[in-house]
Structure formats: C-alpha cells, structure tokens
Amino acid sequence: MSTSDSRTATGTSAPPESTTKLPSFQEESPASEQQSIGSGTGSAAKGASRSPKKQSSDRPAETEKRGPRRVRLTLARLDPFSVMKLSFLVAIAIGIATVVAVVLLWNLVDAIGLWSQVDQLGRDLNGGEPLPFMEFFQFSKMVSYGTIVAVVNVVIITALGTLLAFLYNLVAALLGGLKMTFTDE
Numbered sequence: 122m123s124t125s126d127s128r129t130a131t132g133t134s135a136p137p138e139s140t141t142k143l144p145s146f147q148e149e150s151p152a153s154e155q156q157s158i159g160s161g162t163g164s165a166a167k168g169a170s171r172s173p174k175k176q177s178s179d180r181p182a183e184t185e186k187r188g189p190r191r192v193r194l195t196l197a198r199l200d201p202f203s204v205m206k207l208s209f210l211v212a213i214a215i216g217i218a219t220v221v222a223v224v225l226l227w228n229l230v231d232a233i234g235l236w237s238q239v240d241q242l243g244r245d246l247n248g249g250e251p252l253p254f255m256e257f258f259q260f261s262k263m264v265s266y267g268t269i270v271a272v273v274n275v276v277i278i279t280a281l282g283t284l285l286a287f288l289y290n291l292v293a294a295l296l297g298g299l300k301m302t303f304t305d306e
Contacts, residue, residue, distance in 0.1 A: 189306040197298040201286040208282025215278065216271030223267030227260055 230236060236258060243252035256262075293299070 189304045192303045195298045195300050197293055199286040199289050201283050204286035205283040209279045212275040212278035216275050219271045220267045223263055227263050
C-alpha cells in the first residue's frame with residue numbers, strides 16, 4: 122500500500138507534490154513489517170526491518186518501565202550578589218506585610234473598643250487624668266513604628282542573607298557542599 126493509498130483510505134487527499142517528499146520509511150506497510158520480522162533470524166534481522174517511526178513509538182514505553190529518573194547534585198557555591206538581591210526582595214515583602222499587619226491589627230483593636238477601655242481604665246486608676254503613654258498608641262504613631270521596624274528589618278535581613286551566603290561558600294569549600302537528590306516524578 123503506498124502513502125497516497127493510505128491517505129485516501131483515511132478520507133484526506135494529499136496533493137501530488139507531497140507524496141514525492143515523504144521519506145521512504147513511511148511508505149512501508151505494517152503487513153510487510155510483519156513478514157520481514159517473522160522471516161528474519163536473530164536480532165539483527167528484527168532490528169533492521171523495523172522502521173525508525175516504529176522505534177520512536179517504543180521509546181515512551183521503555184521510559185515508563187524504567188520509573189522516575191534520579192539525579193544527585195551538589196550545591197557547591199552560592200553567588201553572594203544573587204543571594205543579596207533575593208534576600209532584599211524577600212525583606213521588602215516582609216516589610217510591606219509588617220506595615221499592613223500593623224494597620225489591620227490597630228483597626229481591629231479599635232473596632233472592638235479596646236483602646237477606649239484601656240483609656241477609661243487608666244483614667245479610673247489615675248484620678249480622672251489620662252495615662253501619659255496612651256498617646257503612643259495613636260494610629261499615625263503606630264504606622265510610623267511599623268514602618269521603622271520594616272526598614273530596619275530590610276537592612277538586617279539583606280545583610281544576614283549575604284553574610285550567610287559567604288559563610289556557606291566557606292563551609293562548602295571545606296566540606297564539599299550540600300548533596301541533593303532530584304527526581305522527575
């Protein structure tokens with residue numbers, strides 16, 4: 122059966138110039154493959170009669186039989202500059218989360234009325250006068266404190282990340298680094 126016959130059998134017609142460009146191994150029919158495999162003696166005859174297209178369809182079956190592939194790697198060195206960039210971005214995210222958390226917690230405490238209850242308790246204990254430290258718990262001052270803590274954390278986290286990368290490189294040079302096994306499951 123030729124390629125033009127097989128294309129018309131499936132219901133699609135191919136232009137005449139495409140039949141001349143097809144490789145010769147696609148023109149074999151499955152029946153002729155069966156005859157050459159059955160009549161050959163030894164593994165050389167069987168392998169020679171198979172078409173390359175047939176071999177490529179067998180390869181995924183072989184990969185499924187082998188199971189997941191495992192690769193064992195060693196983390197020998199960390200680039201301190203890339204660790205500094207990454208730790209800076211993580212510290213910025215933590216800083217933004219800190220400021221947002223301060224705003225949300227202050228609004229939550231204000232919504233349940235805790236600030237007014239603490240102020241009233243302080244007035245009762247202080248003879249009607251407000252406690253002097255209650256002015257530190259105003260919204261604008263709390264957001265300022267949260268921002269200061271976030272900026273200090275950015276500097277500290279970035280410096281610690283870079284320092285830890287240098288320390289890891291020293292230890293990895295002495296002991297060989299961190300050994301990891303990866304699978305492709």
